Structures are given as structure tokens and as C-alpha cells.
Amino acid sequence: MKITIVAGARPNFMKIAPIIHEIERQQKLGATISYRLIHTGQHYDKNLSDTFFKELAIPAPHKNLEVKSGTQAEQTGAIMVGFEKELEAHPCDLVLVVGDVTSTMACTIVAKKAHIKVTHVEAGIRSGDLKMPEEINRIVTDSITDYFFTTSEKATNYLHSIGNTEKNTFFVGNVMIDTLLSNLNRLKQPAFWEEKGLQEKNYYVLTLHRPSNVDALEGFSKLLSLIVQKANKLPIIFPVHPRTQKILKEANLVFENLHYVSPQGYLNFIYLVKQAKAILTDSGGITEEASVLNVPCITFRDSTERPETCVLGTNILVGNNTHLIEEAFNKLQSGNWQQAKPIPKWDGKASQRIVEILLKLHEG
Incomplete structure (x- = not known):
């Protein structure tokens, strides 16, 4: 199973890191799974980008599209042109996108037009605020995604309400919390x-x-x-x-x-x-x-x-x-702030659930 993983901006790095680590763990156990990491360059501060990759033990991207700054339309167009060339040169079985940045939406559109299945990690969340570019990205991405991985039951229920089923929608938890919990002793x-x-x-x-x-x-x-x-x-x-x-x-x-x-x-x-x-x-x-x-x-x-x-x-x-x-x-x-309670499946195991489900889906 060949997966192309897309990361475009800083929030994406924390989400792809545990997924990549879990894929590599499964490879060592004999699973037939591989990945190609694409950095769109939407977040283009090289020093800070490199810092995140080093600190989170993310391997160097196989390709950086080096899109850099521009308007929403300029960035979206540049990402789509670059990613289309990438998929033509390196076909895959599945494109995995995370979060809700411009790269998430743009690469999803390109993959679907190339008849490649897409999985969206952190799918189904909605603010209801269409003034936010991220909300547009979420709506467009989820409208054409094949497999949805959600961080909450509410997101899962929303995806079911617009026609998806348990066959393609999976409540797995929060990959960003995987990264948080695994790095607490390294701060x-x-x-x-x-x-x-x-x-x-x-x-x-x-x-x-x-x-x-x-x-x-x-x-x-x-x-x-x-x-x-x-x-x-x-x-x-x-x-x-x-x-x-x-x-x-x-x-x-x-x-x-x-x-x-x-x-x-x-x-x-x-x-x-x-x-x-x-x-x-x-x-x-x-x-x-x-x-x-x-x-x-x-x-x-x-x-x-x-x-x-x-x-x-x-x-x-x-x-x-x-x-x-x-x-x-x-x-x-006054010292009267609300105390946190456990949030279901925010337990550091979301990436493990995701990769196990992807392997099962590929097998049949």
C-alpha cells in the first residue's frame, strides 16, 4: 500500500508525525505499507519548519513544492499545479491529508481528479463560521473525501448526517494529542x-x-x-x-x-x-x-x-x-476555573488506530 502524505503548514507537522512513526513501526512488523511525504511549502519559514521536523523526528520530505506566500487563490492554484505533477511522477494508492489548511483542500481536489482515494484526518469538525478560510477548506475536503478519521463523536455524527456511514467514517481520536503526550518528557x-x-x-x-x-x-x-x-x-x-x-x-x-x-x-x-x-x-x-x-x-x-x-x-x-x-x-x-476531564480517545493512540484501519481497508 503506497500512501502520499501531505503537510503544508505548522499545525500539520504535529499531526503527520505520529502517523509516520506508526507506519514505520508497522513496516518493521512486516506490514506492506509505504509512504511518500510531500511538504507543499505553504508554511515557508525554512528555519522554523526545519525545527519542527527535527524536534518531532519527521524525516525530510521526499518533495517540497515550495509554494510560499500569496493570496488564498494564488496559494491554492500553485499547490494544485505542483501536486498534480507530483502524483503524475509518483502514483499512489491513497492520499492522506490532515487538518484544514489550504494544502488540505487543494491536494484533496487534485487527488480526486486523478482518481486516487483520499483519507482526511481530523474530518468532520465545523465552526459554522464561513468567514474562516479553514471552514471552507473543511467543507470542500469532506465533500469529496473517501475515508474520514474523526477526533470526536460529534464530528462522526455530523459526517453520518450528510450521508457517510460506518464503512468510511472512523472515530479514532486526536493525532495532535498523540504528539503532545509522546513529547511531554522532552519539553x-x-x-x-x-x-x-x-x-x-x-x-x-x-x-x-x-x-x-x-x-x-x-x-x-x-x-x-x-x-x-x-x-x-x-x-x-x-x-x-x-x-x-x-x-x-x-x-x-x-x-x-x-x-x-x-x-x-x-x-x-x-x-x-x-x-x-x-x-x-x-x-x-x-x-x-x-x-x-x-x-x-x-x-x-x-x-x-x-x-x-x-x-x-x-x-x-x-x-x-x-x-x-x-x-x-x-x-x-478567583481560582475558580473549570477543570479538564478525560476526552474520549485523546489517549495517544489515534495514529495506531488510523494505520491499522488503513491496512484493513487495503486488504479488502
Whole structure:
């Protein structure tokens, strides 16, 4: 069985790593399975990309399409052209895509037009917010995928509601949590830890990158000012996403306890998350990691495609609502935050389930 695995951006790297490790484990046990790893280059910071591959023991990609930056349409088109050539040169039995980035959707379309079956890892999740590019990617990908691997029963039930069955839809758990759990004993304290005067459970980690939060300068400034005010002078560590970096430079937003740092490698970033007083974010994946680590999480979004992080985890949605933001900080500072409960099948074995199912499907 020949599988082409696609990774395009940083969130994908954490998801493909355990799948690749499990394929290699099955190979050693005698399974007839092989893979070819394609990096589309959608995330094009070579140093950071290389750091993730090294830290997560991901082998060098067999091919990097080197798509780099551009508009949504430019990136999508470039990925499709490059991936079509890749599949023509290296045919496979199955294309495996993960997550919800542009590469996920673009490579799914190319594979299906080449009459190659597609499996989508992290399928079926929905935020209901069509302003998010990721939501469009999820809908398109899942509309033509052959095999679905889900992180929750809710995602599975949604896929069943639109016509899929138990024959092609499998609730396996969360591969990103596989990566988290397997690396907890390898986390590294960032080099700036002492310089910034950080102490365990006495600082915040902030990540913001969604257009609704950062593209309008007035709204972005207001949100940052409120966060800084409610942090009560505790340090806030803000690894800055490239799209946010540009806006911050133009706005010259400076606060005494807000520390801008460069994007972090996986082991440094999870160290920061694990030791933080709370996570302040508009990212989906970080809410999953915070929930498993039982770290309070305030999400500046009105909806989430990962509701289990709110129901069973440590996540609260506040959007840009000043009252909800203040209420969340007050709850946090009172020590009355919701405690994480076990989330079904987020146990570090999702990749094992996925590869075992793929082998069975191939056999017949």
C-alpha cells in the first residue's frame, strides 16, 4: 500500500508525525505499507519548519513544492499545479491529508481528479463560521473525501448526517494529542525564560492571528489593551504570527508587560503552554493542548470547531465581547476555573488506530 502524505503548514507537522512513526513501526512488523511525504511549502519559514521536523523526528520530505506566500487563490492554484505533477511522477494508492489548511483542500481536489482515494484526518469538525478560510477548506475536503478519521463523536455524527456511514467514517481520536503526550518528557525551557522573569503559573501565553482579531488596527489595539489591563502586570508572552508581525510594526503597539517573541519550536512552545497561568488565543489547536494539559484557556472567537474543549476541557469562548473577557479574567483570578476531564480517545493512540484501519481497508 503506497500512501502520499501531505503537510503544508505548522499545525500539520504535529499531526503527520505520529502517523509516520506508526507506519514505520508497522513496516518493521512486516506490514506492506509505504509512504511518500510531500511538504507543499505553504508554511515557508525554512528555519522554523526545519525545527519542527527535527524536534518531532519527521524525516525530510521526499518533495517540497515550495509554494510560499500569496493570496488564498494564488496559494491554492500553485499547490494544485505542483501536486498534480507530483502524483503524475509518483502514483499512489491513497492520499492522506490532515487538518484544514489550504494544502488540505487543494491536494484533496487534485487527488480526486486523478482518481486516487483520499483519507482526511481530523474530518468532520465545523465552526459554522464561513468567514474562516479553514471552514471552507473543511467543507470542500469532506465533500469529496473517501475515508474520514474523526477526533470526536460529534464530528462522526455530523459526517453520518450528510450521508457517510460506518464503512468510511472512523472515530479514532486526536493525532495532535498523540504528539503532545509522546513529547511531554522532552519539553525545553525557552532561552528567554530568565530574561523575561518568567515563573511557573505566573505568566500568560498569547497567540492571535485570525483576521477578525488582527486585521482592523483599532479593534486589535483595543483587544491588546484590554488583555494587558486584565493581566494585572503579569508577563504576557506573545509569539508573533507573520501576518500579525506586520500589523504590530505599523501600529507600534508597546506595553510594559507584553513581550513579543519570535514563533517558537514545538518543544519550547508546549513548555510555555504547560507552565502558563492561562492561554489567551484565537487558535483551535492550542485549545486542545491546553485542555489535555489542564491549563485555563480563553479563546477570542465566537464559535469553535472543537466544542469538546469547552465541554470537557478548559476552554471558554469570549469573542471580542468586553464583558465576557472581563468575566473570564475575573473567574481565572478567583481560582475558580473549570477543570479538564478525560476526552474520549485523546489517549495517544489515534495514529495506531488510523494505520491499522488503513491496512484493513487495503486488504479488502
